[in-house]
Amino acid sequence: MTAQLQLRDLTLGYDRHPAVHHLSGSVTSGTLLAVVGPNGAGKSTLFKGIVGALKPLSGQIDLNGLSPRDIAYLPQAAEIDRTFPINVYDLVAMGLWRRTGLFGSIGKADHAKIEQAMAAVGLTGFESRAIGTLSGGQMQRMLFARLLLQDARLVVLDEPFNAIDAKTSADLIELVQHWHKEGRTILAALHDIDLVRTNFPETLLLAREKVAWGETGAVLTADNMLKARRMCEAFDEQAPACAA
Numbered sequence: 641m642t643a644q645l646q647l648r649d650l651t652l653g654y655d656r657h658p659a660v661h662h663l664s665g666s667v668t669s670g671t672l673l674a675v676v677g678p679n680g681a682g683k684s685t686l687f688k689g690i691v692g693a694l695k696p697l698s699g700q701i702d703l704n705g706l707s708p709r710d711i712a713y714l715p716q717a718a719e720i721d722r723t724f725p726i727n728v729y730d731l732v733a734m735g736l737w738r739r740t741g742l743f744g745s746i747g748k749a750d751h752a753k754i755e756q757a758m759a760a761v762g763l764t765g766f767e768s769r770a771i772g773t774l775s776g777g778q779m780q781r782m783l784f785a786r787l788l789l790q791d792a793r794l795v796v797l798d799e800p801f802n803a804i805d806a807k808t809s810a811d812l813i814e815l816v817q818h819w820h821k822e823g824r825t826i827l828a829a830l831h832d833i834d835l836v837r838t839n840f841p842e843t844l845l846l847a848r849e850k851v852a853w854g855e856t857g858a859v860l861t862a863d864n865m866l867k868a869r870r871m872c873e874a875f876d877e878q879a880p881a882c883a884a
């Protein structure tokens with residue numbers, strides 16, 4: 641089986657302070673992987689490295705021929721500027737920009753695709769709403785519609801179901817399951833352990849370093865969870881870059 645993603649002794653950080661340490665592992669194409677860990681464990685940092693927003697301090701990320709621009713990435717909700725003056729339709733349409741170009745015109749077929757994506761997330765009728773007027777759940781549905789249009793082999797979701805209502809998360813999990821059935825590779829940072837156990841066959845438990853990586857049931861043991869919490873609590877925020 642081909643690896644869609646390989647991490648080799650990867651260290652990522654900010655201002656030379658490492659946040660993810662010497663992480664190695666491989667994600668087989670078509671895997672549905674949860675990335676779990678306490679606050680500050682390095683989940684978002686890892687994702688920023690994978691999507692090319694943060695350059696590794698050391699080690700490598702191999703995307704098996706994909707360019708970071710080919711990855712569909714959902715950042716944490718807090719990182720999205722809701723005051724940006726754009727309506728729902730235009731934001732969803734941005735999912736097509738890899739194909740149309742940033743200023744390319746959108747044809748009839750593209751309009752149909754945008755409408756389908758809006759319908760798939762239950763947002764038909766919201767086309768002309770300014771994004772700043774949406775609820776948290778509607779915002780997340782809109783961002784999933786944009787991901788749908790990106791039609792990417794690798795999908796990276798940073799806390800996609802945080803602070804949204806149960807109906808919205810159930811609908812969005814269904815979409816994730818659908819992508820999984822289509823053979824896409826999906827990585828999602830999550831805090832809801834029950835949701836991970838029910839929906840994600842494979843898990844990486846992270847606490848700046850890898851605690852465990854493999855079949856979800858074997859990874860999310862009480863011992864491993866405790867170990868992860870202790871490792872995060874013991875971490876020195878001001879530690880300098882180690883001699884890799």
Ligand SMILES: Nc1ncnc2c1ncn2[C@@H]1O[C@H](COP(=O)(O)OP(=O)(O)OP(=O)(O)O)[C@@H](O)[C@H]1O
Pocket residue numbers: 654659677678679680681682683684685686877
């Ligand atoms: N832009 C930044 N500049 C400096 N340090 C940062 C920056 N972003 C994150 N960090 C630090 O890197 C470490 C890992 O943070 P990260 O956001 O990756 O963790 P996380 O597992 O996603 O946490 P959470 O579950 O709280 O979202 C933390 O100590 C954090 O303070």
